[in-house]
Amino acid sequence: AQSVTQPDIHITVSEGASLELRCNYSYGATPYLFWYVQSPGQGLQLLLKYFSGDTLVQGIKGFEAEFKRSQSSFNLRKPSVHWSDAAEYFCAVGAGGADGLTFGKGTHLIIQP
Amino acid sequence: DTAVSQTPKYLVTQMGNDKSIKCEQNLGHDTMYWYKQDSKKFLKIMFSYNNKELIINETVPNRFSPKSPDKAHLNLHINSLELGDSAVYFCASSQPGGGSVFPTDTQYFGPGTRLTVL
Numbered sequence: 394a395q396s397v398t399q400p401d402i403h404i405t406v407s408e409g410a411s412l413e414l415r416c417n418y419s420y421g422a423t424p425y426l427f428w429y430v431q432s433p434g435q436g437l438q439l440l441l442k443y444f445s446g447d448t449l450v451q452g453i454k455g456f457e458a459e460f461k462r463s464q465s466s467f468n469l470r471k472p473s474v475h476w477s478d479a480a481e482y483f484c485a486v487g488a489g490g491a492d493g494l495t496f497g498k499g500t501h502l503i504i505q506p
Numbered sequence: 507d508t509a510v511s512q513t514p515k516y517l518v519t520q521m522g523n524d525k526s527i528k529c530e531q532n533l534g535h536d537t538m539y540w541y542k543q544d545s546k547k548f549l550k551i552m553f554s555y556n557n558k559e560l561i562i563n564e565t566v567p568n569r570f571s572p573k574s575p576d577k578a579h580l581n582l583h584i585n586s587l588e589l590g591d592s593a594v595y596f597c598a599s600s601q602p603g604g605g606s607v608f609p610t611d612t613q614y615f616g617p618g619t620r621l622t623v624l
Contacts, residue, residue, distance in 0.1 A: 425611055427612070427613075429615070431547075435617065435618075436596060436615045436616055436617040436618050437549075437596065437615040438615075439612060439613075439614070442612055444611070481547060483549065485549075487611065487613075489602060489611040490537075490602045490611065491537045491554045491555075491556040491561040491562065491600075491602055492554070492562070493539055493541070493551025493554055493562050493564070494541075494549075494551065494613060495551075496548070496549040496550070498546070498547070498548055499547050499548075
């Protein structure tokens with residue numbers, strides 16, 4: 394069965410500092426990998442996705458993520474965070490088709506002024 | 507031009523009542539989903555429908571019944587509501603196999619419906 398682990402429940406970063414959110418997955422084949430962001434009281438917005446090809450993927454809002462098959466990881470990065478990045482971040486894995494996504498438990502990002 | 511919309515946004519009701527949540531997508535996708543987000547923000551798939559046909563039915567009480575009148579709509583009906591049903595319910599849609607406009611297999615989510623059972 395597929396699973397996703399986000400080891401950090403909370404992360405606090407100073408505004409302007411760099412950010413890395415960790416995601417490890419367990420999946421039998423090449424997974425489809427996603428990062429979503431959820432602001433308070435809002436729905437989920439897709440930040441970026443990986444299906445195949447270049448293992449470094451660029452997303453919206455200046456985010457990027459790198460797929461590392463050997464480490465079963467898909468970590469999310471941003472070189473300089475803004476206060477508006479404070480939100481809940483979810484990593485997810487899927488098989489494609491009509492398969493549902495399996496989500497990690499989320500990482501709550503707090504931005505310090 | 508909301509891509510995936512849900513109504514209502516908030517739903518407060520008493521235990522034992524029956525309620526429905528509606529979902530509509532204007533993306534032309536063939537597949538729609540319902541997810542439940544619990545109080546700890548954990549998201550779990552409940553159902554998926556492909557072109558009005560039930561594909562996934564996770565371990566969900568049979569008090570929950572999805573209905574898809576057409577491929578743009580997927581409604582969730584809940585009978586005999588219980589306290590534990592309180593959660594945020596998200597609808598999503600995707601186009602398996604991709605298409606010319608939207609990336610393959612990406613799920614797009616609605617804004618959610620916060621259900622509170624008293």
